[in-house]
Amino acid sequence: MIEVSHLVKSYRDLKAVQDISFTVQKGEIFGFLGPNGAGKTTTMRILTGVMPPTSGTARVAGFDVFEQPMEVKRRIGYLPETPPLYPDMTVRAYLRFVAEIKGLAGPARTRDVERVAAQTNCTAYIERVIGNLSKGQRQRVGIAQALLGDPEVLILDEPTSGLDPAQQREVRDLIKGLAGKHTIILSTHILPEVQATCQKVLIISSGRIVANDTLEGLQRAHAGAVTADGQPGPAPSLEEIFLKLTSA
Amino acid sequence: MGNAIAIAKKELNIYFATPIAYVMFMLFVVIGSYFFLRLLGAYELASLQYMRFNAPEMANRLNFQDSIFRNLFGNLGVILIFIVPFLTMRLIAEEKRQKTIELLYTTPITSGSIVWGKYLAALVILFCTLLLTITYPVLIQIVARDQNGVEWRSVLLGYAGLFLMGAAYMALGLFISACTESQVVAALITFVLLLMTWIIGWSAQEAEGWVRELVTYLATVSHLDSFSRGTLELKDVVYFLSIITLGLFATHRAVEAHRWS
Numbered sequence: 001m002i003e004v005s006h007l008v009k010s011y012r013d014l015k016a017v018q019d020i021s022f023t024v025q026k027g028e029i030f031g032f033l034g035p036n037g038a039g040k041t042t043t044m045r046i047l048t049g050v051m052p053p054t055s056g057t058a059r060v061a062g063f064d065v066f067e068q069p070m071e072v073k074r075r076i077g078y079l080p081e082t083p084p085l086y087p088d089m090t091v092r093a094y095l096r097f098v099a100e101i102k103g104l105a106g107p108a109r110t111r112d113v114e115r116v117a118a119q120t121n122c123t124a125y126i127e128r129v130i131g132n133l134s135k136g137q138r139q140r141v142g143i144a145q146a147l148l149g150d151p152e153v154l155i156l157d158e159p160t161s162g163l164d165p166a167q168q169r170e171v172r173d174l175i176k177g178l179a180g181k182h183t184i185i186l187s188t189h190i191l192p193e194v195q196a197t198c199q200k201v202l203i204i205s206s207g208r209i210v211a212n213d214t215l216e217g218l219q220r221a222h223a224g225a226v227t228a229d230g231q232p233g234p235a236p237s238l239e240e241i242f243l244k245l246t247s248a
Numbered sequence: 249m250g251n252a253i254a255i256a257k258k259e260l261n262i263y264f265a266t267p268i269a270y271v272m273f274m275l276f277v278v279i280g281s282y283f284f285l286r287l288l289g290a291y292e293l294a295s296l297q298y299m300r301f302n303a304p305e306m307a308n309r310l311n312f313q314d315s316i317f318r319n320l321f322g323n324l325g326v327i328l329i330f331i332v333p334f335l336t337m338r339l340i341a342e343e344k345r346q347k348t349i350e351l352l353y354t355t356p357i358t359s360g361s362i363v364w365g366k367y368l369a370a371l372v373i374l375f376c377t378l379l380l381t382i383t384y385p386v387l388i389q390i391v392a393r394d395q396n397g398v399e400w401r402s403v404l405l406g407y408a409g410l411f412l413m414g415a416a417y418m419a420l421g422l423f424i425s426a427c428t429e430s431q432v433v434a435a436l437i438t439f440v441l442l443l444m445t446w447i448i449g450w451s452a453q454e455a456e457g458w459v460r461e462l463v464t465y466l467a468t469v470s471h472l473d474s475f476s477r478g479t480l481e482l483k484d485v486v487y488f489l490s491i492i493t494l495g496l497f498a499t500h501r502a503v504e505a506h507r508w509s
Binding site: 045048049050051052070073074076078080082084085086087088089093097098100101102103105129145 | 250258265352357509
C-alpha cells in the first residue's frame with residue numbers, strides 16, 4: 001500500500017531524512033517511532049504530499065507522491081502534529097469545510113460529517129467554537145478531520161498527545177477498529193500504545209532506520225543472554241529496545 | 249473552481265464569526281460619513297452663496313457629481329488604503345502561523361484554488377464595504393428629488409473605479425500576506441506599499457517629460473479620479489487589472505514556494 005524507497009530530504013546543510021526505505025502492507029497498523037527530531041514528521045509530510053523529497057520515491061496506493069500528488073491526497077487522511085484547526089469556526093462548520101475540499105458534496109457530505117463526529121465522540125460539542133474546546137477535544141476533532149472521506153490510508157502524527165488516559169484508550173480502540181479497512185501509519189512517543197496497537201514497528205534515529213520489524217521479531221533479536229539452563233533470556237520491553245537503538 | 253468557492257466560504261465564515269468584518273464596516277462608514285457630511289455642507293454653502301449673489305450661471309454649473317461624489321470617492325479611496333491591510337493581513341499569514349495551511353496542502357486542492365478562494369472572499373468583503381456607502385447617493389436622490397438629481401451613471405462608474413482600486417489593493421495585500429507568518433508584518437508592509445502607490449502621484453508635480461507621465465500613470469489616484477469624474481477609459485481599467493493579475497500571480501508563486509520549502 002505504501003512503498004518508500006531511498007527517501008532523502010535535506011534542508012540546506014541539514015539532512016533530515018537519509019535514505020529511508022520501507023513498505024507497509026494493506027490493512028496494517030504501522031508504528032513509526034523515533035526521538036524528537038529524528039525525521040518522523042518530515043517523512044510523513046513527504047508521504048502526504050506537503051513537500052517533495054530531495055531524492056528517492058514514495059508511492060501510496062500505487063501512485064507516486066511526486067508525480068500524481070492529487071491521486072495520493074484523495075486517498076490519504078492526515079493528522080499533523082498540530083491539529084490543523086481554525087479556532088474561530090464551529091466544529092461542524094470546520095468538518096463541513098474539510099469534507100468539501102476533500103470533494104464531498106450534498107447529502108454525502110452531511111452524512112460523512114455525522115459519521116466521523118460519532119466515531120470520534122465529537123457530537124456532544126459539534127456546535128461549539130473550536131477555540132473554546134479543551135486540548136483533548138481538539139485532538140479528537142483533528143482525528144475526525146482525517147477520517148472524512150473514508151481514506152484508504154491514515155497517517156496520524158501523535159494522535160493521542162494531550163489526551164487523558166481514558167481518552168487515550170478510546171483513541172487507541174478507535175485506531176484498532178480502523179485496521180484492516182484502512183492502512184495506518186502511527187507516530188507516537190507512547191510506547192505501550194505501539195505495543196497495544198501496531199503489528200509492525202519502524203524506529204528511526206537521526207534520519208536513518210535503526211529497526212524495521214514486527215514487535216516479536218524485535219524482542220527476539222534483542223533478547224537477553226541465554227540463561228544457564230538453555231532457556232532464552234527475558235524478552236526486553238519496547239522501551240528498552242527503543243532506548244538501546246536510539247542512544248547509539 | 250468548486251474548491252475555490254469552498255475556501256472563500258470558509259474565509260467569509262471566519263470574517264463574520266470574528267469582529268474583523270464588522271469593525272472594518274463601521275470604520276469605513278463612520279469616516280466615510282464624516283467626509284460626506286463635510287462635502288454636503290460645502291455644497292450647501294456654495295449654493296446659498298450663488299443664490300445670494302444672484303449668480304444663476306454659477307448655480308447651474310453646481311452639480312452633485314463634481315462637488316460631492318468626485319471628492320467623496322477620492323476620500324473613500326484613501327480610507328481603503330487604511331482598511332485593506334487589515335482585511336488581507338490574516339488571509340495566508342494566519343494559516344501559516346496556525347499550521348492549518350498543511351491541511352490545505354494535504355487535501356486534493358491546487359495552490360490556484362487556494363489563492364482564488366482567498367481573493368474571492370476578500371472581494372466579497374470589499375463589495376459589502378462599498379455597498380454600505382451607497383446610502384449617500386440614495387439619500388441625495390431622495391432629498392433632491394428630480395431637480396438636478398444624482399447622475400447615477402457617473403456615480404456607479406465611480407463605484408466601479410473604487411471597487412477596481414480596492415481589488416488591486418487586495419491582490420497586493422494577499423501577496424504580502426503569503427510572504428510572512430506574521431499578520432502584523434503583513435499589515436505594515438501592505439500599508440506602506442499601498443500608501444506608496446498613492447503618494448507617488450505627488451512627485452509628479454515636480455517631474456517633467458516622460459518621468460512625469462510615468463509617475464502619473466503609476467499613481468492610483470489619477471486612475472481613480474478618471475472613474476469618479478464619470479469617464480470610463482481603457483487605460484485605467486488596464487492599470488487596475490494588471491495590478492490584480494500581478495498580485496495574484498505573485499501570490500500563487502509564493503504559495504507554491506512555501507509548499508516546497
